[in-house]
Amino acid sequence: MTKPIILTGDRPTGKLHIGHFVGSLENRVKLQNTGKYDPYIMIADMQALTDNARDPEKIHNSLFQVALDYLAVGLDPAKSTIFIQSQIPALNELTMIYMNLVSVARLERNPTVKHEIQQKSFNESVPAGFLTYPVSQAADITAFKATVVPVGDDQEPMLEQTREIVRSFNRAYHTDVLVEPEGYFPPKGEGRIPGLDGNAKMSKSLNNAIYLSDSADVIKQKVMSMYTDPNHIHVEDPGQVEGNTVFTYLDIFAPDQEHVQELKEQYAHGGLGDVKIKLYLNEVLQATLAPIRARREQYEQNPAAVADILKAGSQKANQVAERTLTEVRNAMGLNYF
Ligand code: ATP
Ligand code: MG
Incomplete structure (x- = not known):
């Protein structure tokens, strides 16, 4: 019997904080340890590039830090597949395919993205990749056919967008290849903990966090x-x-x-x-x-072991995502030769 699949992750834009801990990490570890799920945990470096394109150093450095935070809270590579988003090319192709099923107006209505755009003061130059990152999240979730997505409250609109894409895709191509996910949220009040400054959300980017490290x-x-x-x-x-x-x-x-x-x-x-x-x-x-x-x-003293965990996880995740991509292309009739 196959187990329900979990997909979730974090942007490598800094170390993880106590907001991540109660908002998402604790639930992941809890679900992982029931043994009833097949968890995929993604370090979302491609998504981090959507608002940090000119600062790749920050992303490279944070990637290792986020991996350490994962292992520190008890994510176990023997039970959870921990991988790096940019190492899975199928995710980009799925994103391009889904992009045609979503209107610009729909993307502009996403309340989380709207709020982040204001916060980040992009002004008139919002990167197209940033506006469309919910589509790439839909690719991440559906590539693994995840049904359970443990995240904080700010991610609810992303799940709604993903479900819409799944329905549109399956309807347009007369298929049931894609699966609708459900969010798995923390108890009330813990899904979006405020920052030290009283700001509505503790966030890596707002400098108002207590870090796990x-x-x-x-x-x-x-x-x-x-x-x-x-x-x-x-x-x-x-x-x-x-x-x-x-x-x-x-x-x-x-x-x-x-x-x-x-x-x-x-x-x-x-x-x-x-x-x-x-x-x-x-x-x-x-x-x-x-x-x-x-x-x-302890893990920090053994960076080679951490790199091996990420490499093995990425190889496994890649195989799964490639399989889904093949099904998607078949459903669309894109395999010509
Ligand atoms: P950034 O500012 O770069 O977007 P972030 O702190 O918002 O960073 P993300 O990597 O975007 O962190 O979010 C990772 C996960 O942690 C998501 O599931 C998100 O809902 C959850 N999360 C982030 N901040 C909080 C918070 N303050 N309280 C509860 N959950 C949170
Ligand atoms: Mg965020």
Whole structure:
């Protein structure tokens, strides 16, 4: 019996952070360890080029860092196929084929892409590759016939776009070669964790993240500088819990939620200072991240082994994607000779 296939990944635009951890990595590891799925985990370097075309160095460097982060959180190459997007040429061909099934207006309506375009201040020069990256994500997902896609909330529009493409393709070419995927999202509130600055999304590109690789000192320094309630000036002042990023993180990471509840009540009432709640959050995050950092350091000392994992994973992924591409070309009648 074949297992349901998982496909997900990350752009190598920097090291991975605690937003990735709760938004996607934790779910991947959990699903991987059930043994009930066949997971493919992709380092999306082609997609990273869509807004970093002139900075390939950054992508090369980040690629190794993302691989280390994967292994550090417990993705296991014996159970998950970890591969590099640019090593799978079939993905590009599928992208070109799907591009004809999507209108420019539809691409321009994608709320995540719309928001990112504003954030990145491309102005009038949005790269065509950036506008169309949801199509390339559809290629990634469908090439592996993935049905389960563990991602953060910002990826919902990409899944909807993928399902539309699958339906259009199957209808246009009278086939059932492509399979519709479903997103697998984290519990409410964890699918898009805010940045240290209180910004709506912790992101590699926004410089507001706690990285899985941050040292104990850096974590503490970042936590102590976090955005809380700007009106909570004196310890005795009543503080705002709602929208207070320190409490948002405690909700997600603290093992003792009863204690968090007590702290919230005290904070809202007045008499609990920011320093105290930050010191508690620091303790919680240190406990979460220390074992991850330790595993990361081990792999970091063995770059050749990491390269072998990526190479073997890419070879395997390539075979699978080539098989789907052949089916797609057959369905379209593109195999002339
Ligand atoms: P970039 O700024 O380069 O786009 P990013 O931080 O958004 O980087 P991606 O590689 O685009 O990271 O996203 C990888 C995965 O992590 C996606 O599934 C995304 O939904 C999830 N993710 C990213 N940021 C967060 C966050 N702040 N909270 C929860 N999940 C997140
Ligand atoms: Mg992103």
